[in-house]
Amino acid sequence: MNAPEFAQPMTADPTPSAFQARLAAAAARIETELQRRIDAEVRPGETARPERLVAAMRHATLDGGKRLRPFLVIESAAALGAVTEGAAGAGILSAAAAIELVHCYSLVHDDLPAMDDDDLRRGRPTTHRAFDEATAILAGDALLTYAFDILADTGAIGDAATRLALVAGLARAAGLGGMVGGQVFDLTAEGRYAADGRPLHLSAAEIRRLQAMKTGALLTFCCEAGAILAGTSRAERDMMRRFGRLIGEAFQMADDLIDVESLPEAAGKATGKDAARGKATLWASLGTAGMRAELDRLTAAAEATLAPLGASAATLVETARFIARRRF
């Protein structure tokens, strides 16, 4: 990553780069696919789709975010030679959307009063604020379940072995040893105090493990999913996992910096909350400069990981840089 780019956040660019245009185009395709899936007619094996539940699922899912996770799925598949556009890319789009549903469910549950108790998400009321707590819990449950439904859906994505590998990988990444487990580590770390009243801090290693699970596992799987969808070798799947782990770490670090540095208006959510809660981040031990240096190191390592792919990896490399320098 070169210094001038780093010093100039993309949000300040007067004209969008080719990368940003590509990201936006993918987000638009994902949006359409998510909408199509959530608004689908009742299918065989379903009895009815309650209007209020569908509305909450729409609220939790649509019109949201950069769609970085499905973008990683699509671009990882593309880097390994898969056709990701048009009718031939429909299966990859479906799989990418399914993984985005899991991300959206996790946000709905994390925002609940019993967890992070957030009122705002992407500048809009969180699902339990827009509806109610019970509906938010159930909308999250339905989104998670629907992700597996879409991945397993006959004919939608690749062959049976591909679909099964996606289900297995997603469940592993999202479950007790991954995303959900990371959230539990985070909650149990938060607000603990020693006998003398000092807040109990996690070690840097404990924070890294927590973050590798809470946000890293799903981002890692997005890259691996691209390899699964491209039908490539075990070695390329492992390469994508390594890349995913590095950008996952960078993503969380950038997120923690946003919380320290941004105003809520720019971030589209409450900021400064981590410190207020004594939430575990690496900022306390590394500081802003240390985290910036670490972001540089991670981005370079991510780029090096994909070197065997040459120019095919250009978009993924751009994505790694984008993740490290994002400010929102």
Add this chain to the structure above:
Amino acid sequence: MNAPEFAQPMTADPTPSAFQARLAAAAARIETELQRRIDAEVRPGETARPERLVAAMRHATLDGGKRLRPFLVIESAAALGAVTEGAAGAGILSAAAAIELVHCYSLVHDDLPAMDDDDLRRGRPTTHRAFDEATAILAGDALLTYAFDILADTGAIGDAATRLALVAGLARAAGLGGMVGGQVFDLTAEGRYAADGRPLHLSAAEIRRLQAMKTGALLTFCCEAGAILAGTSRAERDMMRRFGRLIGEAFQMADDLIDVESLPEAAGKATGKDAARGKATLWASLGTAGMRAELDRLTAAAEATLAPLGASAATLVETARFIARRRF
């Protein structure tokens, strides 16, 4: 179902019947399998399993209930000729346990303060009472996710097509058009009042739809899963779905009767709550005698559905009778 059996609940039997012994033996096998899965070491793709989360998952899952759903999976497979015992039956046991995890997750989330707000489940504190609300939400999430992990796990269950059919069917039964959707219908029906203050009642058809989704869909899928695991034809899969729908309806009706008639000590949970909440049941329109007659009709229809299987269906027929006459 013959009248004397009906008049004499099984719980009052001086010695357990062969059926009860079979149910208990299956429950013991399921318990061991659930324990093995929840207490498993960290696996490839997992980072760590937080102790508190595993403890909550154990609390929500182990030492609980009759294990009727996994029993239906196993017995449906057996009725269609599958080997369900010993090493050859290990895959069927795993699939049955995975489906039970989904049932357990649904109980954890349904019991939450934002939903049914129950303190007791099977005579013990509910998960959010024994731990806390955030942990209960996440334990539910983890149980649901783990079910798909187990079903997709390479080598554990049948071939790829079998595993994928189980994932697809379970997701469909448990999701927005099935179990979760039914819970939303139930919550939105509860406590609604007309302008003049009278409680707004659902029609009998609406109640039946709600129940077919909330409890029926998963029970129906259990029977279908047995057919999938036995590798039988589409026709036999459909037959098992029909059987499942009938016993699912009977199950809910028996459950509603328990709420009207039982003491909390005998039911192992709070009773009389449906009426107190104005919760939608068919009791208001059918009354106790009407529900008993309906239970007889459903049991006879379930038995007739399996007639083509002859003696192979004996245990399933017994199960249908057991469901209709249970008092706890």
